[in-house]
Amino acid sequence: MIPTLMRLRIVEKSGKKLRLFIPLFLVWILLLPFVLVFTPFILIVALILWPSGYGRTILGVGPALFRVICSLSGLIVQAKDEENIVFISIT
Amino acid sequence: MSEERRKILGMLSEGKISVEEAEKLLSALSESAGTSEQTENREGKIKPKYLRVVVEPKSQQGKGEKVNIRVPMKLLRAGIKLASVVPVDVQGKVENALKEKGLNIDLSQITKDNLEEIIESLSDLTVDVEGEEKVRIYCE
Numbered sequence: 330m331i332p333t334l335m336r337l338r339i340v341e342k343s344g345k346k347l348r349l350f351i352p353l354f355l356v357w358i359l360l361l362p363f364v365l366v367f368t369p370f371i372l373i374v375a376l377i378l379w380p381s382g383y384g385r386t387i388l389g390v391g392p393a394l395f396r397v398i399c400s401l402s403g404l405i406v407q408a409k410d411e412e413n414i415v416f417i418s419i420t
Numbered sequence: 421m422s423e424e425r426r427k428i429l430g431m432l433s434e435g436k437i438s439v440e441e442a443e444k445l446l447s448a449l450s451e452s453a454g455t456s457e458q459t460e461n462r463e464g465k466i467k468p469k470y471l472r473v474v475v476e477p478k479s480q481q482g483k484g485e486k487v488n489i490r491v492p493m494k495l496l497r498a499g500i501k502l503a504s505v506v507p508v509d510v511q512g513k514v515e516n517a518l519k520e521k522g523l524n525i526d527l528s529q530i531t532k533d534n535l536e537e538i539i540e541s542l543s544d545l546t547v548d549v550e551g552e553e554k555v556r557i558y559c560e
Contacts, residue, residue, distance in 0.1 A: 382507060389505030400498040403470065405490040411483060
C-alpha cells in the first residue's frame with residue numbers, strides 16, 4: 330500500500346526542534362497530474378531509444394520506482410549522536 | 421509410542437515378522453515422521469517482515485551514536501526489481517563501485533527465486549558485533 334504519512338523529527342543540541350508530519354497522500358495527489366502529462370513524452374522517448382536498449386529501461390523504471398515507493402511504508406530510521414537526533418518514519 | 425510402532429512391535433512379538441523386517445519398518449517409519457516434521461516446520465515458519473539494524477554505544481551513559489533502522493523486507497524485493505531494469509553497462513559500473521567497497525556481488529545473478537531464498541535465510545540471521553559500539557542485525 331502506498332505510504333500516506335511521513336513523520337520527521339530533528340532535535341539539535343542548541344535546542345532547535347523540527348517536527349513535521351508530511352501528508353504523503355497529498356503529495357501523490359499533487360504529483361498525479363504531472364505524471365499524467367509527462368507519460369506520453371516518456372513513451373515517445375522510450376520508443377526513440379528502443380534500438381539502443383535504453384527504451385526498456387525507461388519503461389521499466391516507472392513501475393519499479395512506484396513499487397519501491399509503495400514498499401516504503403513501515404520504514405523507520407532513527408539516528409542519535411551527542412548533538413542531534415533524527416527520526417524518520419513512513420507509514 | 422505411535423500406533424504404527426506398536427503394531428510393528430506386536431507383529432514382531434507374534435512372530436509374524438523377523439527382527440530385520442521390524443527394524444526396516446521402524447526406520448522407514450521414523451524417516452517418514454522426520455520428513456513430515458520438516459515440512460511442517462518449513463510451512464509453519466513465519467516470514468520476517470522487517471530487517472532491523474541497531475547500533476548502540478557500549479557504555480550506558482548515553483554517550484556515542486545510536487542508530488535504529490527498520491527496513492521492510494518488501495523494500496528489499498522492490499529494490500532488487502528496480503536493479504533488474506538497470507542497463508547491463510550501468511550494472512557493471514555499480515558492481516565495480518561495490519567491489520571497491522569490498523562487496524563482490526554479481527547483480528545479474530540475483531533473481532526473484534534467489535531473492536526469496538536470501539530473505540528466507542535472513543529470518544535465521546542474527547549478527548551481534550561488540551566493540552566500542554554494539555551492532556545488532558536481525559529480522560522480525
